[in-house]
Amino acid sequence: MSDQKFILAGVMGHPVAHSRSPVIHNHWIAQYKLRGSYVLLPVEGGNLGDALKGLKALGFAGCNVTIPHKVEAMKAMDWLHPVAKQMGAINTIVVQPDGALHGFNNDGFGYIQSIKDAKPDWQANAGPITVLGAGGAARAMVLSLINEGATQIRLINRTKSKAEALAHEFGSAVKVVDWSERNQALANIAMLVNTTNQGMHGQPELEIDLTDLPKSALVSDAIYIPLETPLLAQARTRGNTTVNGLGMLLNQARPAFNAWFGVLPEITPELHKAIAATF
Ligand code: NAP
Numbered sequence: 001m002s003d004q005k006f007i008l009a010g011v012m013g014h015p016v017a018h019s020r021s022p023v024i025h026n027h028w029i030a031q032y033k034l035r036g037s038y039v040l041l042p043v044e045g046g047n048l049g050d051a052l053k054g055l056k057a058l059g060f061a062g063c064n065v066t067i068p069h070k071v072e073a074m075k076a077m078d079w080l081h082p083v084a085k086q087m088g089a090i091n092t093i094v095v096q097p098d099g100a101l102h103g104f105n106n107d108g109f110g111y112i113q114s115i116k117d118a119k120p121d122w123q124a125n126a127g128p129i130t131v132l133g134a135g136g137a138a139r140a141m142v143l144s145l146i147n148e149g150a151t152q153i154r155l156i157n158r159t160k161s162k163a164e165a166l167a168h169e170f171g172s173a174v175k176v177v178d179w180s181e182r183n184q185a186l187a188n189i190a191m192l193v194n195t196t197n198q199g200m201h202g203q204p205e206l207e208i209d210l211t212d213l214p215k216s217a218l219v220s221d222a223i224y225i226p227l228e229t230p231l232l233a234q235a236r237t238r239g240n241t242t243v244n245g246l247g248m249l250l251n252q253a254r255p256a257f258n259a260w261f262g263v264l265p266e267i268t269p270e271l272h273k274a275i276a277a278t279f
Contacts, residue, residue, distance in 0.1 A: 007036035008059055009260045012051060012073075013066035016040045020224075020275055021064055024253045027274050028265040036061075036261060043069070052076040056099040061260035063093050064253075070136065077103035083147075087140055092256040104259075106252040107137075108144025111222075113254075114247025117267075119218060124148035127190030131155050132182065132206070134162040137222045138195040142166065145193075146173050154185045158196075186213040192235075194221045199229035206231050215239045224249055225279065246275065 011021045017040065025038035041063060043051040048069050053076070055063060065073045070089040074080060077090065078100040084090045090103035115122050124145055131142055134157035142153060153174045157163035160178060167174040177185045186192060192213060198206035200223045208231065213219075219235035224245035232242040250267045258264040 004035045007061050010039040010041040011064040012041040012043050016042050032263045062095050077101050094259045106255050107140035110248045110252025111141050112144050113251035118243040124150040128152040129191040130185050130189050131193045133195035134166050156182050183209045191218045201225045
């Protein structure tokens, strides 16, 4: 029997049963012939503090944190990465040898990497970017676009006050546009980003008219169920390059896996196949 240490990690949230993270991490554990397991950790709100304290005692190398704990879990961290502080949320915890909990947010990294994977010559400052939505995903995606050099972001949300709050926090690169003007806000842009849940499985499709969208614009959607949302299908049909949300999910997992298992894993066609088999 190997004397290699058995490493545990998981995803803490509620609900978590739908999470694709176990498929991703357990695929890598098998691919790199490591000893370990990545498990679902369904934890309800009131138990979050106790559950996080238990990570060290249970021998976990760390865990991902998902809805509804991404903000609340920050309070239990002994140290926060500057990007996590800036985002006001964490998605990854790494347990240190002394039991200290370190919090990270790799969502923005995952998003930018997914865009670069799809379009290696992509530049954040190539032109205006229209972002739809102002929830948790928008927060990570808009901040990472700004950190990457974006200077003209048109932020549009059904509830305008939420977009205004983000714009206030993120500074002059972000200008708020009314939800009713979203079609016109597609003119002259280099990129359209959907961060709303519209178009996700079980939700109505996003109501938008792409007539004014330049054919050269990149269209990205945070959604990965389905892999091609009606927005992406429509954009692809008219000739736009499209990027779905799966690349963001896969790329945010890489640095977390590296921190827990000591291997920076690759995103292979086999991994894509394993994920596709779960849809
Ligand atoms: P969230 O915080 O709940 O935000 C939801 C957003 O959708 C808000 O901007 C909300 O607008 C908007 N919305 C909801 N119903 C709408 C409607 N009928 N018309 C127009 N806008 C509507 O959710 P989230 O965490 O940001 O997640 C958003 C999407 O991103 C989900 O589909 C999620 O699966 C996906 N996501 C993907 C990844 C990835 O790794 N690929 C990571 C995170 C999230 P209001 O403010 O007006 O309610």
